[in-house]
Amino acid sequence: MGQANPNTPITQAGNVLVIKKSHLYTFFGFLCLFLVALFFAYKYYQLKNTDQVKVSASNQTIPTSIHQPSLALPExxxxxxxxxxxxxxxxxxxxxxxxxxxxxxxxxxxxxxxxxxxxxxxxxxxxxxxxxxxxxxxxxxxxxxxxxxxxxxxxxxxxxxxxxxxxxxxxxxxxxxxxxxxxxxxxxxxxxxxxxxxxxxxxxxxxxxxxxxxxxxxxxxxxxQSNASVSTYTNQDFAFQIEYPSNWFSATALHDKNLFLLNPESQPHPDSGEIFEPIEIMATDQVESEAEFIKSWTQVGYKVGIINKINSSPFTTVYQLDKTGPSPGPDHFLVMATSLQKYGVVKIVVHDLDLITQAYDILFSLSFL
CATH class of the missing domain: 3.40.1000.10 (Mog1/PsbP, alpha/beta/alpha sandwich)
Incomplete structure (x- = not known):
């Protein structure tokens, strides 16, 4: 049986592996060097990453105050x-x-x-x-x-x-x-x-x-509903009625086809001294289209615009009229033209624009007989 080579690092004796001491020391030496290198590489990575975080943070804008709602919410x-x-x-x-x-x-x-x-x-x-x-x-x-x-x-x-x-x-x-x-x-x-x-x-x-x-x-x-008392105006010819404040002065004309309402606070026109009825209610069987209505008032010196359309029964169009020349009549007024159930139109003419709210109250009190 031949002799074993002393340079052979590993021999087998039965089922046991045998490693020479010189080679074992070499192995542990390389392992230590590897671990040291790994440690320094990790520390370098940490240092670099920390610098990047600092740079990123320095570029951010930090709010100096929290924006509070401008709308107070009282009880x-x-x-x-x-x-x-x-x-x-x-x-x-x-x-x-x-x-x-x-x-x-x-x-x-x-x-x-x-x-x-x-x-x-x-x-x-x-x-x-x-x-x-x-x-x-x-x-x-x-x-x-x-x-x-x-x-x-x-x-x-x-x-x-x-x-x-x-x-x-x-x-x-x-x-x-x-x-x-x-x-x-x-x-x-x-x-x-x-x-x-x-x-x-x-x-x-x-x-x-x-x-x-x-x-x-x-x-x-x-x-x-308001506790104020109201009076009722009934127009038998056109089969409708409306309500208005009972403390307003009223008068009818043209066989009860027109109703003139004058509230107690009405003031004369500062230039002419005239008092235009703040609200006039008139019924007519002469039905005009929007274009015809606008044309008729334009011809007498008024600019006409449509400011509201009430798409319910009855249908109502609200016009605003503004004087463009020296023609007689109020400078500004509204006309609420409402289609009647049977035939014709009822118009609520508002000469005093401070009474628009009351005029709408009158309009929506309209009912058919």
């Missing part, structure tokens, strides 16, 4: 109260409230990025229509009719759903047109009145506008 008990025939609500004093020539009441507050004369996209915008008689239609059917009209020029975003507004039954949906608007149709407790509320509020800056709208709606009351 509703401290808010202003708005009330007129048919409804009431409360609102914060920092909102702008306006009664428009279309008979609506609007609340608004611009947000930080909102620009004037553009569609609403930042701010609180809430509009209350005038209470209408629901008549023989259900709230569900009435809402469907209004939705159909709005979809002629807009796109449905949120489907119609049944909701409650301060305990009153209501329906709502959202339509994208010139801006995104939420339409709410509220029914009075006795079921006689319906009212449209348009919510065009947008709050991209988290100013608290939506919460304020919810609080305003929590104070809304429909069918808050």
């Amino acid at each position: 509703t008990a401290q808010w202003k109260n708005y009330s007129r025939t048919g409804f009431s609500f409360k609102y914060p004093s920092n909102l702008d409230l306006r009664e428009t020539k279309s008979g609506h009441v609007s609340l608004s507050l611009y947000g930080p990025s909102q620009k004037k004369d553009t569609e609403p996209y930042d701010g609180l915008y809430l509009t209350f229509g005038h209470p209408l008689k629901l008549k023989n239609s259900s709230l569900d059917d009435y809402t469907d009719q209004q939705l159909k009209l709005l979809l002629e020029t807009g796109e449905l975003v949120d489907k119609k759903k049944k909701i409650k507004i301060n305990g009153f039954d209501a329906y709502s949906f959202s339509v994208q047109g010139l801006g995104l608007h939420r339409y709410i149709y509220v029914k009075s407790t006795d079921g006689r009145l319906v009212m449209t509320i348009t919510d065009s509020t947008h709050d991209p800056g988290h100013q608290g506008f939506s919460k304020t709208v919810d609080l305003i709606m929590s104070t809304f009351v429909l069918n808050n």
Whole structure:
């Protein structure tokens, strides 16, 4: 049997592997060098990564303050109260409230990025229509009719759903047109009145506008009828009647076809001294188209514009007339032309523009015999 080679590192004796000491020391030496190199490589990686984090952090802008909402939310008990025939609500004093020539009441507050004369996209915008008689239609059917009209020029975003507004039954949906608007149709407790509320509020800056709208709606009351006494004017020839404040002076002419109403606070014209009846109600069987009406008044020195169309029964168009020359007559007035049920038209002429709200109250008191 031959001798083993002393340079052979590994020999086998039975089932046991034998490694010489010199080679074992060499192995551990290389292992230590490898671990030391690995340690320094890791420390270098840590140092480099820390420097990158510091550079990244130095390029960031750290806010110095937290933006707080600009809209204060006081308790509703401290808010202003708005009330007129048919409804009431409360609102914060920092909102702008306006009664428009279309008979609506609007609340608004611009947000930080909102620009004037553009569609609403930042701010609180809430509009209350005038209470209408629901008549023989259900709230569900009435809402469907209004939705159909709005979809002629807009796109449905949120489907119609049944909701409650301060305990009153209501329906709502959202339509994208010139801006995104939420339409709410509220029914009075006795079921006689319906009212449209348009919510065009947008709050991209988290100013608290939506919460304020919810609080305003929590104070809304429909069918808050005025305690003021009213008188009734009946026109048998054209089969209609209207109501007006009983403390107003009234007179009829032309065989009861015209009613002149003069409120106690009427003042003469500052230049001519004339007193134009603040509100005149006339009925006629001469029906004019919009184009014919505008042409007839343009020919006598007035500029005519349509400021409202009430698409309910009866259908009403509201015109604004502004004098363009030295012709006789008031400088500015409104004409509310309403189609009668049988034939003809009843016109409510508003000479005193401070009485627009009262004129709409008279208009919506119109009923047929």
